[in-house]
Amino acid sequence: MSEFEGSKIYYFKNVGNNPIKGRGDPLRLLFNDAGISFEYIRITFAEWPEMKQKLIQDGHRMPTLPYLLTKSGKFYGTTVPLLRYISKKLNKYIPKDSEDEYLADAYADIYLDWMSKWVEAFLSKKPDAMSNYENEYCASQHANWNSILGDKQGPFIFGDEISYTDFLLYHQLNNDFGAKVNAEKYPRIAEFVKAIQNRPSLQKHFEIEKKEFSEIQNEKVQ
Numbered sequence: 001m002s003e004f005e006g007s008k009i010y011y012f013k014n015v016g017n018n019p020i021k022g023r024g025d026p027l028r029l030l031f032n033d034a035g036i037s038f039e040y041i042r043i044t045f046a047e048w049p050e051m052k053q054k055l056i057q058d059g060h061r062m063p064t065l066p067y068l069l070t071k072s073g074k075f076y077g078t079t080v081p082l083l084r085y086i087s088k089k090l091n092k093y094i095p096k097d098s099e100d101e102y103l104a105d106a107y108a109d110i111y112l113d114w115m116s117k118w119v120e121a122f123l124s125k126k127p128d129a130m131s132n133y134e135n136e137y138c139a140s141q142h143a144n145w146n147s148i149l150g151d152k153q154g155p156f157i158f159g160d161e162i163s164y165t166d167f168l169l170y171h172q173l174n175n176d177f178g179a180k181v182n183a184e185k186y187p188r189i190a191e192f193v194k195a196i197q198n199r200p201s202l203q204k205h206f207e208i209e210k211k212e213f214s215e216i217q218n219e220k221v222q
């Protein structure tokens with residue numbers, strides 16, 4: 001049994017009235033795909049400062065969200081290093097070829113830049129910040145990822161084998177546009193999204209996502 005079985009994953013509640021926006025979901029995608037049980041604990045913006053201070057006092061050096069606590073109480077933070085670490089431990093989701101392993105790291109770095117741009121636009125007070133981000137920045141990211149996906153045969157970044165970087169890419173596409181893409185302009189991305197959404201091991205994940213969406217909509221209506 002994996003040491004991550006039964007972990008608690010902590011992330012903010014309700015970023016932008018949406019259960020998947022922000023940085024929490026790549027971990028959920030990986031856990032769900034791998035069939036590892038976990039509890040997803042959502043915390044409010046008001047709760048976080050005190051929790052963060054407590055984590056710092058307890059000696060944790062990466063007190064940002066998301067973070068993970070294993071059943072035995074081990075703390076792990078920061079999304080990409082954590083995805084990579086879990087993948088290594090599972091001996092899954094990391095390309096076997098060392099050049100592809102390097103590329104997976106490099107593409108994960110591109111994801112981090114992309115996510116930072118989204119955070120910047122999301123938090124900006126400028127009225128056109130989000131539309132500029134979506135129309136200009138996202139367009140250049142989509143063009144680049146369409147090419148990256150075109151470098152190999154197969155629906156995923158490294159071909160037929162899914163990697164942790166695929167979870168990052170899918171999450172960002174979902175975070176921005178609910179994973180809707182212009183299939184004529186970006187056919188490889190469209191194929192990729194379809195492959196992720198049709199993946200049998202992720203069907204429960206998508207059901208939970210749908211349920212959470214409707215719960216948030218109902219909360220808004222009340």
Ligand SMILES: N[C@@H](CCC(=O)N[C@@H](CS)C(=O)NCC(=O)O)C(=O)O
Nearest residue numbers: 022023052063064065066078079080
């Ligand atoms: N490099 C980290 C960044 C994490 C991060 O900045 N998380 C934000 C939420 S999306 C956060 O914790 N903000 C509150 C804080 O920094 O105290 C990662 O990718 O996990």
